[in-house]
Amino acid sequence: MTQSFQPGGRPGRVPTDAFATVFENLDISLFDLARANLARQQKIVGRTFRNCHIDGPAVMLVLGRTTFDATNFGPSGGDIRNLILRPAGPTSVVGAIPVQDCQFIGCSFFSVGFTGPDAFLDQLLKLQAEA
Numbered sequence: 001m002t003q004s005f006q007p008g009g010r011p012g013r014v015p016t017d018a019f020a021t022v023f024e025n026l027d028i029s030l031f032d033l034a035r036a037n038l039a040r041q042q043k044i045v046g047r048t049f050r051n052c053h054i055d056g057p058a059v060m061l062v063l064g065r066t067t068f069d070a071t072n073f074g075p076s077g078g079d080i081r082n083l084i085l086r087p088a089g090p091t092s093v094v095g096a097i098p099v100q101d102c103q104f105i106g107c108s109f110f111s112v113g114f115t116g117p118d119a120f121l122d123q124l125l126k127l128q129a130e131a
Contacts, residue, residue, distance in 0.1 A: 056111035061096035072108035
C-alpha cells in the first residue's frame with residue numbers, strides 16, 4: 001500500500017516528493033510531511049530545509065544533530081516560552097513529530113511548538129534574552 005502525499009501551501013511552492021533529502025523555497029505542512037514519512041520510518045531524518053515556510057499546527061520533537069540557522073521560529077505572542085513544551089516523561093513525547101539529523105537554514109515556522117532535550121530548549125529560551 002502506498003501513501004499519497006497531499007501537500008498544502010501556495011501553488012508552485014509545495015513539495016511534490018515527501019522523501020526528498022533537500023527542500024528549498026517551499027511551503028511545507030509539517031504534519032503532512034510526517035504522515036507521508038510514517039510509511040517508511042517513525043522520524044523525519046537527514047533532511048535539509050532551505051528558505052522554507054513550515055506550517056503547523058504541530059509540535060516538533062528536536063533530536064540529535066538537528067540544527068537551525070537564520071531561523072524565524074514564528075509568532076510567540078511576545079514570549080519565546082510560548083513555543084516551548086517541556087516533556088513530563090523522561091524518554092519520549094507522544095504525538096510530537098520527531099526530526100533528527102536535519103538542517104533548517106533560513107526557514108520560518110508558523111504554529112509550530114518545539115520540544116526536545118533540555119539543552120535544546122535552553123538554547124531556544126536564550127533567544128528571548130538576546131532579542
